[in-house]
Amino acid sequence: MxxxxxxxxxxxxxELPHPHFMEHFQPLKQRVENALAGRASRIERIMGPSRVGKSMLVNALVREFDEPKIDGRRRVPVLVVPVPTPATTLELPKSVVAALGMPVQRSITPGAMRTRMLEQLRLVGTRVIIFEEASHLVEEGSRVPVRAAADWFKALADSHNLTLFFFGVPRLKILFDNNEQLRLRASATRLLLxxxxxxxxxxxxxxxxxxxxxxxxxxxxxxxxxxxxxxxxxxxxxxxxxxxxxxxxxxxxxxxxxxxxxxxxxxxxxxxxxxxxxxxxxxxxxxxxxxxxxxxxxxxxxxxxxxxxxxxxxxxxxxxxxxxxxxxx
Structure with missing residues (x-):
């Protein structure tokens, strides 16, 4: 060259490990380590303007926890899922299955899709799911009511004691403001400014x-x-x-x-x-x-x-x- x-x-x-980046990276890394050790599930919300470094945080976390193989079987302890737009009760579980690299059936009910998603997460040992661009859930055009979306994520966290990270622009706050159960279960908002x-x-x-x-x-x-x-x-x-x-x-x-x-x-x-x-x-x-x-x-x-x-x-x-x-x- x-x-x-x-x-x-x-x-x-x-990639620069500058102070604002490290201020959030270290505690989030600890959250992942706690989840992998079997501690109680956590819900984290990381918000900030576009181009502030949220994707860099996600990439750094994923690199810290590479996909291992145990007895020849694939493991995905930390899964990154881009939130689809428009979001629906069917597209949300589909996006999780697709992020695992699994084929997605075209004709399938939301209930069956959810069952398949949970089974696949169990098989690969996922403990942490990072939802990128989660603010898509509160954008115009989203086909799932905000409160229903929040209920879906709360149920997902409970299903396998999963830790969930939500990354998005500041309007992601609407998701938590519209569901007190999700909001009260979540840690305080992390603002990357x-x-x-x-x-x-x-x-x-x-x-x-x-x-x-x-x-x-x-x-x-x-x-x-x-x-x-x-x-x-x-x-x-x-x-x-x-x-x-x-x-x-x-x-x-x-x-x-x-x-x-x-x-x-x-x-x-x-x-x-x-x-x-x-x-x-x-x-x-x-x-x-x-x-x-x-x-x-x-x-x-x-x-x-x-x-x-x-x-x-x-x-x-x-x-x-x-x-x-x-x-x-």
Whole structure:
């Protein structure tokens, strides 16, 4: 592979164990370990904006608990199930069976499908089911009432003492708000949020992530000709603190170098890469707009507006800092 191709692979496969990620990964990993040890079932709900790192959490958990074989028999202790859309009482158990890699009968009743699902879960020894994109259950077009969906999951957890993880955007809260039994059985909501520019520790962590990507570019012969602070601030304006958006931007930047020999990447290269990225920051303060911009020219208020845009787009309230929810340090 060429240096540019190696760079793209490095960027695409880069997963950063940053503080917000580890804050949730370690306790969730412990929950899985408890389930595999036969402890009581748990229901966990992990919510956050798109591109905040929920899929990275799921992937990391699955890697920790690979599918073993015992006496030549397949075991799936941790199963990841994408929630179907539209969801129905038939499609939900079908999605579980499909996630196990089993054929799904076309003509089958919901009751028979549920029985088959439970039998297959028993045969492969599943103890934890991770439902990805669980917020599909509360989207317009879902064909199962929210309360009925919650009852279905509660019964599933009880059937084999299963631990269930629900990953989704913040509107997933509706599923639990509409069924007190599921809500009271679940652990407190885990919110995976973007890094907040008002908090020094958050900005330090965000800077470390940007620097890690920048170092990969430099290591492969494509250094980025912005100061570390300037690059961090521009990435923050772009993403509002979402590491997934930063990763997507870095992938696009690397992809545009595919046919080029190693060279220094300019501000113009960063501007060109933006054409393939959906910004999540404030439209009032676009990223990589002015090539003469230096770090001292980025006002704290502009950074905070990028953060607020992400929070508002996801119907989340900005955390209160010093009793001023929209104060800028």
């Amino acid at each position: 060429t240096p540019a191709q190696k760079l793209l692979v490095a960027i695409e496969t880069c 973007p890094y907040d520019s008002r908090i020094a520790g958050d900005m330090g962590a965000f800077h470390s992530c940007v620097a890690a990507f920048a170092n990969l570019f430099a290591d492969h012969g494509f250094p980025i000709a912005l100061s570390p602070t300037a690059l961090t601030y521009q990435c923050y304006l772009l993403s509002g603190g979402l590491i997934g958006i930063v990763s997507r931007f870095m992938q696009e930047l690397a992809d545009r170098m595919a046919a080029e020999a190693p060279r220094t990447l300019t501000f113009a290269d960063c501007q060109a890469a933006l054409k393939g990225v959906t910004a999540t920051g404030s439209p009032n303060f676009p990223a990589f707009e002015n090539p003469n911009t230096v770090e001292n020219a980025i006002a704290p208020a502009a950074l905070h507006q990028a953060f607020l845009q992400v929070m508002r787009d996801n119907d989340l309230a900005a955390p209160i800092i010093n009793n001023q929810p929209e104060a800028v340090q």
